[in-house]
Amino acid sequence: MAEKSTCRLWIIPLILLIALAAERFAFPSDLMDNEQQRQAAYVMDAVQNHRWIFQLDQAEEIASKPPLFTWLAAGATELFGRPEPWALRSISFLATAAATALVFSLTRKRLGDRAAAFASMAYLLCPEIEKQIGLQRMDVLLPLTTGLGAWAVLRAWETGKGWTLFWLAAAASTLAKTPAAVLVSAAGLLAVWWENRSGNPLRLRGRIVSGFALFLVITLGWYWAAGQSLGSSAVYQKLIAEEFLSQSLQPRGHIFPGEIFYQAPALFLYLLLPWTIPMCFALLRIFTHPESDPARRRFRRFVACWLLAGMAPFCLATHVRADLVMPLYVPAAILAGEEVAIWTRYLSSRRLAALGSAIAILTLGALTTARYFFENKNGYISQTTAVAQLADDIRTKVGADFPLTHVDDPFALCVDLNTMRPLYYGAEREQTGFFDPSLEIRYDYAAAGRLLASDAAVYECVVNVDELRRHLPPGTPFFDLAGNFVMHLVSNRPRLADADAIAFGDGTLKIELRGLHLVHASGNDFLFSGGGSVQFENMGSQSRTFHAVIESPSGNKSQSPTLNAGAAWNWTVPQQNPMPIPGKAGG
Secondary structure, eight states: OOOOOSSOTTHHHHHHHHHHHHHHHHSOOOTTSTTHHHHHHHHHHHHHSOOOSSOBOTTSOBOSSOSHHHHHHHHHHHHHSSOOHHHHHHHHHHHHHHHHHHHHHHHHHHHOHHHHHHHHHHHHTSHHHHHHHTOOOGGGGHHHHHHHHHHHHHHHHHHSOOHHHHHHHHHHHHHHTOTTHHHHHHGGGHHHHHHHHTTOOOOOOSOTTTTHHHHHHHHHHHHHHHHHHHOHHHHIIIIIIIIIIIIIISOBTTBOTTTTTTHHHHHHHHHTTTTHHHHHHHHHHHHHSOOSSHHHHHHHHHHHHHHHHHTHHHHHOSSOOGGGGGGGHHHHHHHHHHHHHHHTTTSOHHHHHHHHHHHHHHHHHHHHHHHHHHHHTOHHHHHHHHHHHHHHHHHHHHOTTSOOEESSOOTHHHHHHTOOOOOOOOTTSOOBTTBOSSSOOOOOHHHHHHHHTSSSEEEEEESOHHHHHHTSOTTOOOEEEEEOSSOEEEESSSSOOOOSEEEEEETTEEEEEEBOEEEEEETTEEEEESSEEEEEEEOSSSOEEOEEEEEOTTOOEEEOOEEOTTOEEEEEEOOOOOOOOTTOOOO
């Protein structure tokens, strides 16, 4: 039996978790770093365009990863009413808190309170985990989903029950990022062979594949629905060909799978410091001094196989990043926590609590200090702040839903304005079907220049002002209305204000309003109010279907036309005369 401590050591990781969240959330948003803008675009596409099955980003490109994180973050956005950075970050915090609880529970049941407390601290005080608390990325879900899968496998090995839970966790890992994560969850099963070789067999029992059909229904069912929603060939090209096969199984440049096998373990050992030292001692102890207690020995061997065999998929990868090895921090923290508990086994509960608190305070202080100096030099924070200030200026003068045209500006502006509008482009931009192969696109400054030459007022958000100038037709008025070191707001009018005739670009659509007021625009859904006319022109090379609604005193009117490439469509709604008020008639 695991030794139980009389000290409530779970308080230490709980306080540490709260302190880490406060520390990360206190720093300014760095939305423009780590591809967080793309994740925010997926969330806003789901919420504003109601594209819940699978999403597009600001370049109308299919999402590069499955949508589990997007669904969770979209739920938080719906709850808080807008995509606040801290609301989106809350999913990362909750996932980290749940993974910490899993580490504590797994360790406490088999190794005791002392090991559980240190294991939780080892997990939370890892720099990469601390970093992920403040990011809006799907990687933070994998330690939790793969950890739940490993826990289910261990439970099934010990009791014969839990295989359905394993396949459910496998489905969650697949919908979070990749089906390869299932291999990490199941890696601990090598301990079955290890125990059998040692003469202590505990055979696998239960209906091992009983939940496999459920796994297929969930994952393939979603994949089929995504194909029906956005096109099966486009979904296959993005998720299977470009992301899974290209990233995992095919050569990347001149690097073949397995050629840089040493990089993932080296990076992992470096990022785990200082907990790398006790983890390595724990692994050495497992191999050289097997436990006499069967349950404890099985658990330690299971965790060792979970870590070591779980590293294999990352060794085969043709590229290595810090966030890719995050699922392995869970078993590593358990091993490190148990070793530190062994080293401190002679300390009293009071001294143990003091030691744990000192480690937590010192490490948290070091992380906070390092982040303070890092954030002061982090250009993404200053860029995100500058974009937010420009958004505030626009919102104050003309409102968040003002008909802006986004040329090459960061999506952070749309996040701050709470508008989901794709970048403007015409038929000249290279495309794969309807979707762009990546955000490394050739921005269509020519289309933006032609739009700016319209008779109607046009307001464009642009980063590369000089490139836009080169694509302006001769004689086009050009005013730089507002800007900073990140981006500019330019126009063919001398000031930012509503106009009777105003035009803007949205994806491949050019929209011109006369008399109507734009209430909301997001991709393929447009809402106007008042009376007047609107003209939609498809500037792309593919047909496009959209939905338009005009609010008027006599009731809402809606249309859902399909425009072929190069076609235009006009819709006019007469201005409604106000109803006469009794007793106020003229005469």
